[in-house]
């Protein structure tokens with residue numbers, strides 16, 4: 011079976027965090043360029059921001075056509091959905107790429123339904139095959155992958171971070187810039203308040219080394235111990251969902267299916283059993299070290315290096331050893 | 338106030354990896370004998386969220402709605418035993434896998450048949466498909482506002498105020514009823530079924546509808562599952578020897594240093 015053969019353009023939904031393009035946007039642009047090569051179309055990007063630097067960066071990273079919001083920016087889902095749906099319709103985009111995070115996961119289904127398209131969320135790769143956009147999805151709590159063919163365009167796809175190397179920047183590229191005006195009158199809800207976490211220390215998503223704790227830490231004190239190791243290693247601290255749910259640490263530290271996806275060079279899992287939902291966020295780390303009292307813990311199936319033991323005894327010794335090595 | 342909670346029956350998401358297998362001929366997960374299917378955890382938390390509203394406003398009615406095989410009656414029973422008031426099963430044949438679009442469309446028809454509602458709650462994602470599509474999709478079909486990833490919900494007269502989880506923080510959003518809200522795990526643990534509600538459960542109104550009761554239109558799938566598989570694990574864990582924590586620590590640090598990881 012094949013879809014029709016005319017060329018198909020791809021739209022990337024760019025994300026701006028603290029005035030800068032989010033890393034996921036560069037991954038999406040790199041995927042979009044590959045898809046566009048296969049489908050013979052162009053790469054568009056829509057961005058709810060009117061900084062010239064943003065547009066330049068998007069073009070340098072592979073976008074041929076930028077749609078940028080020139081009036082005051084908005085975070086309202088209805089306002090953003092309407093702007094995206096309009097841009098898709100006006101420019102006949104046939105595949106739409108979002109990051110699979112709170113921003114993208116919130117908007118993507120709205121866009122898919124309102125554009126009468128189809129949708130594959132939680133994808134770790136995408137392709138264009140036999141005339142259709144295809145997504146490889148993470149499902150069953152990370153235990154399985156499903157290859158899904160999207161039979162109706164626009165094909166809306168949300169992509170997990172780490173699915174592609176970020177697009178290379180070529181400042182010599184040219185692109186078209188089209189301003190769009192968001193229509194604030196379509197908003198049906200109101201933002202009353204927004205609390206952003208003060209991101210002390212290293213960001214989980216970009217840290218080269220991450221040390222994370224789970225229920226096996228036994229309480230919030232355990233995270234103090236992790237922090238002392240993290241400081242020595244220049245690592246960021248993460249957590250399993252259970253540790254977050256128990257209130258031992260902040261929810262933004264959650265790694266996994268519904269938490270952050272990280273690809274550090276070194277991941278040290280302490281007192282974490284290694285449930286598939288957790289590993290969905292960290293299995294791609296280059297080296298995984300697991301510290302667990304249970305030799306049969308599933309984490310050892312994903313780990314490169316395992317230590318069977320009590321973290322309370324091990325971590326202080328590890329801190330000592332690093333100290334010795336550094337002196 | 339009338340709250341409709343959309344719930345789904347799923348294979349136990351916490352099943353040991355060794356018991357999780359896929360039939361490659363049918364692209365479906367093999368049901369393991371003796372392992373019960375469960376209510377998708379976020380949906381259970383959505384019921385909890387509804388019950389907390391009912392705790393504050395006892396004249397609230399909670400209807401749980403599921404599309405599934407006959408076995409899905411179990412999750413409805415579970416919901417009623419937690420304290421929900423009414424239950425509806427939209428009965429489809431066992432083994433039929435609906436895509437997100439078809440599910441949302443069916444739920445839309447079912448909600449229309451239910452008639453009036455003030456609030457619809459869904460889970461942030463189902464624990465089998467892990468899609469997170471049906472909630473917002475249903476809201477689109479109903480033309481009502483949707484707020485995702487709720488960790489706290491409060492109804493104040495004709496408005497609902499929702500604290501939602503976003504990347505690295507949270508937002509407080511307010512909208513007018515009727516609305517749809519998807520619930521995230523940060524809302525907190527769901528209560529256990531209690532004796533009183535469990536005894537009453539069999540007397541609470543439960544309806545069973547079929548596809549024909551809802552829609553005459555044939556269902557057109559927009560997503561086609563080509564292949565479902567378990568990714569291979571290629572790692573081999575090297576367990577560090579050493580008889581004391583000090584020895585293990587020293588081995589580990591040296592290894593990581595040699596590999597230039599630290």
Ligand SMILES: Cc1cc2nc3c(=O)[nH]c(=O)nc-3n(C[C@H](O)[C@H](O)[C@H](O)COP(=O)(O)OP(=O)(O)OC[C@H]3O[C@@H](n4cnc5c(N)ncnc54)[C@H](O)[C@@H]3O)c2cc1C
Nearest residue numbers: 224225226250251266267268281282283287288303304321
């Ligand atoms: C729909 C759904 C989505 C989910 N999403 C996520 C997600 O995004 N992220 C996530 O992490 N989880 C998620 N989960 C939860 C997941 O299934 C597991 O329940 C969770 O990851 C387990 O957390 P844990 O490893 O900290 O706890 P446990 O599984 O209880 O493991 C604790 C481990 O600590 C070990 N231990 C105990 N004492 C010590 C000690 N002194 N020293 C060393 N080790 C010790 C134990 O042997 C055990 O292996 C999700 C679940 C569902 C159903």
Ligand SMILES: Nc1ncnc2c1ncn2[C@@H]1O[C@H](COP(=O)(O)O)[C@@H](O)[C@H]1O
Nearest residue numbers: 343344404459460462463468469470471
């Ligand atoms: N078959 C179903 N019956 C009732 N509700 C469902 C069904 N499938 C999904 N839902 C609801 O939609 C939410 C999101 O599902 P999904 O889009 O599949 O991840 C679930 O948490 C449920 O609340």
